[in-house]
Amino acid sequence: MSGRAGGKAKPLKAKKKVANELDEEDIAFQAKQKEDAAAMKALALKAAGKGPLVGGGIKKSGKK
Template sequence: MSGREGGKKKPLKAPKKDSKDLDEDDMAFKQKQKEQQKALEAAKANASKKGPLVGGGIKKSGKK
């Protein structure tokens, strides 16, 4: 065994996948997912502006 053969073998290149045809259902589904993602991003932006939802945390009674 020579030193040139050691290590991982490179995998053979996989053939390129053909772009599959999208029908109306797939197009509608992808559009719906994009809209949901945009709504989620907007909700995250609004939530980060307002600060924490709970302001109290653990209350200390002051007694010793």
């Protein structure tokens, strides 16, 4: 018994992934996604100095 005779067999190699071909709809969708991400980033930078967007509701003092 030498090597892997009694143990686990060597795993098979995974197949290489094929490149997906994109049609016009996919390309347009990806472009829209990039534009939306850029717009959200710009809004986040614009709102960064204004403080939190949510007030947190009613604050309780802790006294009864």
